[in-house]
Amino acid sequence: MSGIDHMDEETIALLALGESVAGVDAGHLQVCAACQSKVDQLRAVVDTARTITDEDRPMSPPDDLWQSITDQIESDGAVFSKKPPTGGLRMSWFALAAAVGVIVGSLGTIVAVDQRNPAPTIAQAELEPLPGQQARGIAQVRDTTNGPVLLVDVPNLPQPEGYYEVWMLSPEADSMVSIGVLGQGSVNEFPLPAGMDMQAFPVVDISVEQFDGDVTHSGDSLVRGMLDT
Amino acid sequence: MRETGHSVETAHGGVVSGHSTIGEQSVRSRADAEITSSFARGDDGSLHEVYNRWSPLVYTVSLRSVGNGDDAADVTQAVFVAAWQGRQGFDPDAGSLPGWLLGITRRKVADHFRSRGRLPEPSAEVPEQAAADPRVESVIDRVLLADEIARLGDPQKRILELCFFQDMTHAQVASLLDLPLGTVKSHVRRSLGRLRERLEVDGVRH
Numbered sequence: 023m024s025g026i027d028h029m030d031e032e033t034i035a036l037l038a039l040g041e042s043v044a045g046v047d048a049g050h051l052q053v054c055a056a057c058q059s060k061v062d063q064l065r066a067v068v069d070t071a072r073t074i075t076d077e078d079r080p081m082s083p084p085d086d087l088w089q090s091i092t093d094q095i096e097s098d099g100a101v102f103s104k105k106p107p108t109g110g111l112r113m114s115w116f117a118l119a120a121a122v123g124v125i126v127g128s129l130g131t132i133v134a135v136d137q138r139n140p141a142p143t144i145a146q147a148e149l150e151p152l153p154g155q156q157a158r159g160i161a162q163v164r165d166t167t168n169g170p171v172l173l174v175d176v177p178n179l180p181q182p183e184g185y186y187e188v189w190m191l192s193p194e195a196d197s198m199v200s201i202g203v204l205g206q207g208s209v210n211e212f213p214l215p216a217g218m219d220m221q222a223f224p225v226v227d228i229s230v231e232q233f234d235g236d237v238t239h240s241g242d243s244l245v246r247g248m249l250d251t
Numbered sequence: 252m253r254e255t256g257h258s259v260e261t262a263h264g265g266v267v268s269g270h271s272t273i274g275e276q277s278v279r280s281r282a283d284a285e286i287t288s289s290f291a292r293g294d295d296g297s298l299h300e301v302y303n304r305w306s307p308l309v310y311t312v313s314l315r316s317v318g319n320g321d322d323a324a325d326v327t328q329a330v331f332v333a334a335w336q337g338r339q340g341f342d343p344d345a346g347s348l349p350g351w352l353l354g355i356t357r358r359k360v361a362d363h364f365r366s367r368g369r370l371p372e373p374s375a376e377v378p379e380q381a382a383a384d385p386r387v388e389s390v391i392d393r394v395l396l397a398d399e400i401a402r403l404g405d406p407q408k409r410i411l412e413l414c415f416f417q418d419m420t421h422a423q424v425a426s427l428l429d430l431p432l433g434t435v436k437s438h439v440r441r442s443l444g445r446l447r448e449r450l451e452v453d454g455v456r457h
Contacts, residue, residue: 035440041420067447070389071396071415077315078390078397080307083327084320087310088302091331095298098336150281193404222405248282 029057038064147226147247149176155244156180161226163214163249170214172201176228176245179204184232188212189239190223193248198239199223224249287348291341298335305349306331308398309356315390316360329359350453353391357456360387383456391454399449406430407438414439 029037029050036043037051038061051058145163159176174188186204191197202212214220227246229239286304289297309330314323333355334341341351361384400411406428413419413427425435 031444032436032440035443036421036436038443039414039421039439064443064447067396067443067450068415070392070450071400071411071446073389074393074397074400074415078311078393079401080311080394080398081314082307083310084324087306087324087328088299090324091298091302091328094328094332095335148282193402194407196404 028054029060031060034060035064037061038068040065040068144170145220145224145249147249149174149226149228149245149247151245152243157244159245161247161249163220168213169216170220172212172214172226174204174210174212174226174228176204179244182230184230186244187229187231187239189227189229190218190220191225191227191246192223193225195225195227197223198227200237204228220249283348287343290338290348291343293338298331301334301348301352302331305352308349308394309352311394312353312356312387312391313360315394316384316387317363322363326356326359326363329362330355333359346455347452350455353453354456357384357387357391360384388456392450395449395454396446399446403442403445407442410435410438411442 027047027050029046033043033046034057037046051061142165143162144165147161149157149159149161151158157176157179159174161175162173164171164173172188172190179186188201188204188210189198190201199215199218201214202210204210225246225248227239228244230242230244231240283304286297286300290301306327310323310327313326313330314320317323317326330352334352337355341348364384400408403411409428410421410424410430413424414421419427421435421439422432424430425432428435
């Protein structure tokens with residue numbers, strides 16, 4: 023096997039796109055079935071992708087179709103629950119907040135919740151533990167009269183070495199907005215920057231940060247979840 | 252408000268982007284995995300989650316295959332009714348839930364064509380399993396790829412669209428988007444890998 027210098031994956035990807043790549047040993051593909059096969063596989067993907075039209079983009083079925091489906095299942099005699107499963111205990115603090123009428127933020131902020139007209143939830147995320155972590159919770163974006171706010175509820179967070187910071191990340195987690203420092207209580211509320219594009223930063227993330235003067239994300243995340251708008 | 256341009260390294264060493272172990276994809280696949288196991292258990296209400304998550308895929312494949320909205324809605328309804336009634340036949344270890352739903356979609360589209368006399372009934376000579384419709388297979392691949400491209404974040408999505416649909420080279424894309432050449436190359440490699448994987452996981456005929 024020695025002496026075979028396979029193509030790197032980036033070169034293979036560019037060849038699959040049909041680019042000519044400078045400095046590539048074109049003869050290698052003639053003698054190396056493994057690299058040729060990788061190029062062929064990706065090229066098939068590229069060729070198909072280039073035939074995509076606007077009509078191929080997934081679109082939702084008509085609004086009343088779900089009702090027709092449940093009607094048909096029930097008419098066959100099945101006992102059937104149409105409602106999606108609820109989040110159980112994890113949702114309970116919202117019910118509690120609605121009952122009490124206020125949400126007491128950890129930093130002493132009190133958010134009045136008008137029980138007759140609660141701020142509508144416009145997006146929600148289940149915050150799931152990253153590998154090796156235990157904590158989980160939920161995040162909601164609510165549309166208040168003062169603009170959108172992010173509510174974060176992560177019970178039973180361990181005492182950090184440092185502090186917790188809340189972020190909103192791009193889907194690829196390669197750009198992000200700092201939302202604020204998580205306080206002591208379970209439920210925290212953060213105003214979202216006016217004009218922020220939530221679609222661009224849909225992933226809610228909580229990281230452990232050190233008092234090291236470095237404003238960037240530590241890379242040490244506990245929980246994360248994508249907002250479902 | 253501040254934005255930083257680097258990827259997030261996790262404490263466990265994975266880089267949070269593209270094809271890595273931790274990141275948006277796993278956030279998404281974890282949500283998908285939860286819906287899948289809830290459905291496999293036959294949980295009350297799990298079909299609604301499945302419908303919310305995958306009905307656009309099923310409906311669009313149906314629409315592109317049968318050609319009009321009313322018939323596509325009928326096919327989609329048949330798929331989700333059959334999925335619920337046949338849920339015990341779903342084996343999460345044997346394949347993905349969207350892949351399984353698309354398998355039902357293939358059969359319901361064939362039923363639709365058959366009911367209009369445009370496909371022969373399955374027979375001993377031509378069993379249904381062998382009768383792949385190349386047009387439907389190509390629709391499935393295109394819809395899955397369109398879906399996966401739509402799910403790429405930017406700049407990955409923009410980069411691929413420029414490479415695919417504007418026939419730009421990666422060097423032209425890098426210059427247009429003012430990104431380092433190496434960044435564009437690595438996004439292209441990871442994104443193409445994601446597309447290939449999506450076809451392998453959800454598009455394969457069982």
